[in-house]
Amino acid sequence: MLTFVDLFAGIGGIRKGLEIALDERGIRSQCVFSSEINPKAQETYRLNYGEIPQGDIRLIDSLPNHDILLAGFPCQSFSYAGKQQGFADTRGTLFFEIERLLNAAKSKPRLMLLENVRGFTTHDKGRTFATVMAKLKDLGYEVTAVLLNSSNFGVPQNRVRIYLVCSLGHKPNLSIRSDLGAADSHKFKQAALQGNFFSAEVPHRCVADILEPIVDEKYVCSPKFVSQLFEAITPKGFEFLHGVRLIDHRGGNSIHSWDMGKNGHCSSTEKSLMDAIISNRRKKHFGIDKDGKKLTLEQIQSFWDQPELEKTLDSLVSKGYLKQEDGKFNPICGNMSFEVFKFLDPSSISITVVSSDANRLGVVQNGVPRRITPRECARLQGFPDDFVLHPNDTFAYHQLGNSVAVPVISAIFRDLIVSAEQPFTHSATQIAA
Numbered sequence: 365m366l367t368f369v370d371l372f373a374g375i376g377g378i379r380k381g382l383e384i385a386l387d388e389r390g391i392r393s394q395c396v397f398s399s400e401i402n403p404k405a406q407e408t409y410r411l412n413y414g415e416i417p418q419g420d421i422r423l424i425d426s427l428p429n430h431d432i433l434l435a436g437f438p439c440q441s442f443s444y445a446g447k448q449q450g451f452a453d454t455r456g457t458l459f460f461e462i463e464r465l466l467n468a469a470k471s472k473p474r475l476m477l478l479e480n481v482r483g484f485t486t487h488d489k490g491r492t493f494a495t496v497m498a499k500l501k502d503l504g505y506e507v508t509a510v511l512l513n514s515s516n517f518g519v520p521q522n523r524v525r526i527y528l529v530c531s532l533g534h535k536p537n538l539s540i541r542s543d544l545g546a547a548d549s550h551k552f553k554q555a556a557l558q559g560n561f562f563s564a565e566v567p568h569r570c571v572a573d574i575l576e577p578i579v580d581e582k583y584v585c586s587p588k589f590v591s592q593l594f595e596a597i598t599p600k601g602f603e604f605l606h607g608v609r610l611i612d613h614r615g616g617n618s619i620h621s622w623d624m625g626k627n628g629h630c631s632s633t634e635k636s637l638m639d640a641i642i643s644n645r646r647k648k649h650f651g652i653d654k655d656g657k658k659l660t661l662e663q664i665q666s667f668w669d670q671p672e673l674e675k676t677l678d679s680l681v682s683k684g685y686l687k688q689e690d691g692k693f694n695p696i697c698g699n700m701s702f703e704v705f706k707f708l709d710p711s712s713i714s715i716t717v718v719s720s721d722a723n724r725l726g727v728v729q730n731g732v733p734r735r736i737t738p739r740e741c742a743r744l745q746g747f748p749d750d751f752v753l754h755p756n757d758t759f760a761y762h763q764l765g766n767s768v769a770v771p772v773i774s775a776i777f778r779d780l781i782v783s784a785e786q787p788f789t790h791s792a793t794q795i796a797a
Contacts, residue, residue, distance in 0.1 A: 365392045366391060366392070366393045366394070366788075367394050367430040367432070368382065368473075369395070369398065369427055369432075369434065370395055370399070370417070370434045371421060371461075372399065372421070373409060373417050374400060374768075375405050375409055376409050377436070377745065378435075379395060381770045381777065382434065382777050384774045391781070395415070397418070399417050399421045399424060400417040400419070401419050406419075408752070422461060425468070426468055427465050429471045430473050432474070432475045432476070432477070433462075433473040434477055436480070437461075438458050463503065472504065472532055475532070475780070476505065477529060478528040479528075479768055480526050481525060482526055496528075500530055504532055504533060505531060506530070506534055509526060509527070510527050510540055510542045511525070511526055511527075511542040512545075513543065513545030514746065515552060515568065516545045517775050518566045518569050518771050519569065520568075520571050520573060521713055521714045521716065521744045522546065522552070522713050524545070524716075525769070527772070527776060529780070532786070536780070536785060537785040538776070538779055538783065549708075549709055549713050550607070552568075552712050570711055571713065572710035575710065575727065575729055576740060584734045585726070589702060589703045592624035592702075593605065593619075595625050596619045596624045602728045602733055605728050606710065606728060607709035608706075609706045610702050610704065610706070612696075612697035620642070622638045622685045624702075627684040628684075633676055634679060637680070638686075640668050641686075642695060657694075660691060664693065681693075704725070705724045705725075706724070708726065708727050717744050717745060718765045719761075719762045720765065721765070722764055723735065723761040738760040745767050747770055748770075
């Protein structure tokens with residue numbers, strides 16, 4: 365029987381991916397230790413695995429012997445190590461807790477899978493990643509790092525993550541190679557139309573594939589919000605919202621607060637002027653700031669040659685869409701606290717699901733704008749439908765946004781099993797026979 369530990373476990377997404385791959389091959393396994401600091405995530409973990417993970421990993425002195433270590437460790441800042449130690453160690457970071465426990469172990473696991481965000485590889489000009497890789501080598505592990513997009517593994521979500529496959533004493537037998545997949549939902553659709561799905565070996569899925577046919581009324585957008593949307597898209601139908609983002613400080617395929625009349629109805633001229641300001645204030649000749657450039661009347665006139673400019677600006681200021689300070693104008697770009705900040709395109713993939721906004725992803729289904737449900741959010745992460753979600757939607761959305769794409773984890777372990785990687789050597793030999 366293979367044994368494993370599950371650190372920084374969350375709701376157990378990495379564990380679920382491992383267990384699915386092992387169950388498919390008839391390989392018995394046992395989780396001998398788990399750790400997760402968040403009490404609400406512990407509740408969901410217990411609902412699915414019948415055990416409550418230990419809490420703060422910093423209070424754990426040792427781990428039981430095990431074959432496989434799983435850890436989706438948070439990417440905390442290495443600023444202390446960088447400023448004080450020249451990246452000589454990892455103290456002050458949560459990766460250090462893994463390092464500490466492995467150094468204290470009488471027997472190190474033969475295999476580890478560590479998962480993190482894509483930015484981990486470039487954080488602090490790559491020194492964070494280099495530090496971790498050096499420490500893993502000091503611990504006796506050879507590492508294969510792969511960047512993988514969940515959309516290449518049957519998950520309708522654009523989610524690129526770094527996976528560190530660490531094998532004790534030798535290079536991991538991993539045939540999967542880095543593949544960033546489609547950069548966004550638009551490129552995904554283009555690839556679909558051209559019959560080019562990159563290097564994925566599993567069928568690609570779209571958002572439409574994970575939608576529930578009937579949802580509770582509480583997920584349907586409120587009449588007020590629907591009315592605001594209708595003002596923005598008239599005379600188009602709600603299907604126009606497919607792939608549209610609600611955001612004030614960007615152009616492109618977006619709807620803004622002035623389009624929706626959030627602070628009062630805007631004329632077509634006022635909307636066009638606001639769009640022009642949003643588009644032009646980023647230009648370098650107006651300043652080096654990437655966002656928030658305040659423009660003078662003369663600067664606005666350089667790209668908006670229309671009559672009654674000052675009158676239009678005054679109207680936008682009075683309605684609260686623009687702010688005037690020291691003779692300069694700046695859009696008042698709030699966080700767009702609408703019920704939905706992004707409407708997913710059913711014929712494409714979702715944007716990356718994150719904990720802060722998972723509850724504000726939307727979809728138009730049968731002509732009705734609504735938020736996606738927690739179960740649909742779980743499907744965007746590849747969780748099977750028998751996975752029990754937290755009964756409180758707020759916690760469920762947050763936990764799912766922090767989780768992993770389960771099928772990617774399963775694919776990695778399937779690959780390792782087939783290649784007879786330690787500790788699967790004996791099991792893989794049996795399967796081959």
